[in-house]
Amino acid sequence: xxPVIVDARRLLCPMPVIRVQNRVKELPxxxxxxxxxxxxxxxxxxxxxxxxxxxxxIETRTxxxxxxxxxxxxxxx
Amino acid sequence: xxxxxxxxALISGGLDSLLAAKVIQQQGIHVEGIxxxxxxxxxxxxxxxxxxxxxxxxxxNALWVAEQLGIxxxxxxxxxxxKDIVLxxxxxxxxNLNPCLDCKIFMVKKAxxxxxxxxxxxxxxxxxxxxxxxSQRKDTMPVVARESGAEDRLVRPLSGRNLPxxxxxxxxxxxxxxxxxxxxxxxxxQMALAEQFGLEDYAQPAGGCCFLTDAQYAVKLADLWQAxxxxxxxxxxxxxxxxxxxxxxRPHFKVIISxxxxxxxxLQGYRKQYVSLLTTSHAGxxxxxxxxxxxxxxxxxxxxxARFSQGxxxxxxxxxxxxxxxxxQQLSVKPLTAExxxxxxxI
Numbered sequence: 001x002x003p004v005i006v007d008a009r010r011l012l013c014p015m016p017v018i019r020v021q022n023r024v025k026e027l028p029x030x031x032x033x034x035x036x037x038x039x040x041x042x043x044x045x046x047x048x049x050x051x052x053x054x055x056x057x058i059e060t061r062t063x064x065x066x067x068x069x070x071x072x073x074x075x076x077x
Numbered sequence: 078x079x080x081x082x083x084x085x086a087l088i089s090g091g092l093d094s095l096l097a098a099k100v101i102q103q104q105g106i107h108v109e110g111i112x113x114x115x116x117x118x119x120x121x122x123x124x125x126x127x128x129x130x131x132x133x134x135x136x137x138n139a140l141w142v143a144e145q146l147g148i149x150x151x152x153x154x155x156x157x158x159x160k161d162i163v164l165x166x167x168x169x170x171x172x173n174l175n176p177c178l179d180c181k182i183f184m185v186k187k188a189x190x191x192x193x194x195x196x197x198x199x200x201x202x203x204x205x206x207x208x209x210x211x212s213q214r215k216d217t218m219p220v221v222a223r224e225s226g227a228e229d230r231l232v233r234p235l236s237g238r239n240l241p242x243x244x245x246x247x248x249x250x251x252x253x254x255x256x257x258x259x260x261x262x263x264x265x266x267q268m269a270l271a272e273q274f275g276l277e278d279y280a281q282p283a284g285g286c287c288f289l290t291d292a293q294y295a296v297k298l299a300d301l302w303q304a305x306x307x308x309x310x311x312x313x314x315x316x317x318x319x320x321x322x323x324x325x326x327r328p329h330f331k332v333i334i335s336x337x338x339x340x341x342x343x344l345q346g347y348r349k350q351y352v353s354l355l356t357t358s359h360a361g362x363x364x365x366x367x368x369x370x371x372x373x374x375x376x377x378x379x380x381x382x383a384r385f386s387q388g389x390x391x392x393x394x395x396x397x398x399x400x401x402x403x404x405x406q407q408l409s410v411k412p413l414t415a416e417x418x419x420x421x422x423x424i
Contacts, residue, residue, distance in 0.1 A: 010346050012316070014114055014137055018154050041137070048140040053149050 003032035003070060013041035017049050020071065024055065027073050032058065035069045043067050050074075082250045083107040084232070085192055086201040087184060088150060089286060090138025092267050092279045093203030093235060098146055099274055100234040101201050104251045108201065110150040111191060112139040113184050115159045116315050117288040138280040145276065155187065156312055163289065164308045168211075168220075173295035175287060177211040178220065185225035192230070199230040199245045206236045207261040215239075235259045235267070288319065297323055300424045304328065304368065313347070317365075320344065323424040324381060330368025331424065332378050334385050348399060354382045357407070358395035361386025376410065383412035 006023050008016035016037045023033060035046060043060055046069045050057045054074035061068050086098035088110035102108045143150035162183050166176030181204075188200045204213050204221075212221065218240065222231045229244040237243070237256030246253045259266045271279060288294045297318045302308045304325070317333060320340050325331040333351075335341040341363040344353075351365035352375065364382045366375070375398055383394035389412045396408045 014112075014118075014139075014152050015154070017137070017140075018114060018152050021152060045137045045140060048137065048144060049150070049152075052140065052143045052147075 001032070003034040006033055006035045008035050008037045008039075008042065009066065010038055012039045013045050016042040017045050020046055020069075021049065021053075024071070024073050029073050029075045031073045033071045033073065035071070037067045037069065038065060040067060042069060046071065081107055082199075082245070083109070083197040084199045084201050084245075085109050085111050085151075085188055085195075085197050086148075087188055087203070088112045088139045088142050089203070090142055090280055091203070091286065092264075092271060092276075093205060093208075094201075095142045095145065095203070095276065095279060096267055096270050096274070097201050097203040097234045098142075098148065099276075100256065101232065101251060102146060102148070104255055106245075106251060108146070108148050109197075110139070110143045110146070110148050111188055112150055112152045113155050113159075113187065114152060115180075115287070116156040116312055117163075118286060138286075141280075145279075151191075153187065153191075155183075159183070160310065163310075171211045171290065173290055173292050174298055175211070175289040175295075177209060177290075178217055180287075181212040181221050182224045185221055185227050185231060189225055189227040189230070198250065199232055199243070200227050201232050201234060203235060204233045205259045205261075205267075206233075206239050232256075288315075294318060297424050300325065300331075304331065313350070317344075317347070317367075321362075321364075322385070324418070324422040325424055326377055326381060326422050327368075327374060330366055330370050330374055330378075332364050332366055332381055334364045334382060335362040349401070349403075352401060353399045354379055354396050355399075356383060356386040356388065356394055356396050358393070359383075359386045359388030359391065361388065361394070376408065379408045379410045380413045381418065383410050384415070384418065386412070388412060 006019050008019045016035060016039060020033060020035050047057045050071055054076050056072040056074060058070040058072055084101055084106050086094060086108055088094045098108050140150060162176050162179045166179040168178040171177050185200060192200060204218060206215050222228055232243050232245055233240060235257050236259050238258035239260055242253060245251045301314060320343055321336055322334045323331055335344050344363045344365055347365055351367060352370055354364045362385050366378055379396050386394055388394040393409045394412055398406050398408055
């Protein structure tokens with residue numbers, strides 16, 4: 001199943017985290033969310049947010065000036 | 078069976094809220110964190126924008142604190158609602174445009190709504206009596222409890238022994254004996270407690286973590302309100318106030334000039350909302366014009382921008398001007414000299 005896309009381009013932290021958090025709240029466990037960000041801070045903030053809130057970080061990658069963070073929604077979202 | 082009591086801690090990312098949450102956590106209370114994003118938070122944005130800051134290791138301190146405590150953190154976007162606090166603070170401003178008392182009341186009020194919605198029992202803050210000149214005084218701390226509606230469900234563990242007993246203390250959910258009696262501006266008690274808890278590497282923001290306490294930022298915000306003839310702002314406005322040099326050559330427009338590559342890249346994102354100028358004959362900054370401008374204004378702005386390019390000593394500097402509709406024109410101008418830029422232009 002293709003991931004749910006969260007477009008957080010041009011947003012500065014913590015807004016990308018907030019966008020991901022608010023989208024994740026609406027999704028069932030196991031769903032994958034792909035956040036597209038331009039603030040490099042998202043590369044550390046979204047993984048930290050996953051660790052403390054029980055979600056799984058699947059991957060982070062850089063594509064040109066964009067940072068892609070893929071998250072899997074945890075059981076207790 | 079006794080019900081597991083739950084508290085939400087206001088987590089700013091600084092040491093006091095970290096300690097306050099830890100003190101309550103150690104009493105067996107289930108603690109979760111809440112962090113409010115107002116748009117005026119200092120660290121994240123400037124860090125992300127400025128190239129020179131990117132070499133430093135980036136972290137969001139509120140997330141870091143939550144991770145140290147092993148608690149969940151709920152980050153709440155209050156940008157829109159917060160405007161009323163900034164624009165119309167009932168209790169007024171502090172030294173700059175910081176509505177600290179109204180801000181604290183508002184955040185505790187939001188936390189109070191949150192605990193009601195999520196079945197939590199009380200609220201924790203890192204407030205210390207006498208720590209801050211406006212919101213953390215002996216006489217204003219009860220105002221926060223009262224006007225937020227939290228009343229005696231608001232616990233300040235670092236100063237609890239200096240304050241009347243709260244509901245969680247009276248009900249025996251937490252022990253007053255295990256709270257602290259910190260008082261005043263000294264940071265030594267907090268640092269000693271941090272050491273006791275084995276905490277290192279915590280954030281120590283100088284002068285707070287809010288741009289509204291910054292004198293230079295406050296001047297720029299006041300200038301924006303004056304130029305527009307009304308106290309109002311949008312998210313883009315408050316973001317742009319954090320970036321670049323701001324000069325106002327005429328009352329009806331100002332020029333925002335990037336100071337380095339990171340800022341230039343950031344300002345690029347606003348080229349469809351503002352007339353922009355970029356030097357082409359020499360390396361130079363990207364500049365945005367905020368206000369309604371005519372050809373004379375653009376020519377003056379171009380000479381100003383040329384002054385901040387590597388062609389400042391050149392006879393002529395070429396620039397590209399991009400209008401709001403995307404159309405472009407080339408200009409060739411003589412850079413202003415340093416003497417031709419009055420100090421009053423700098424905001």
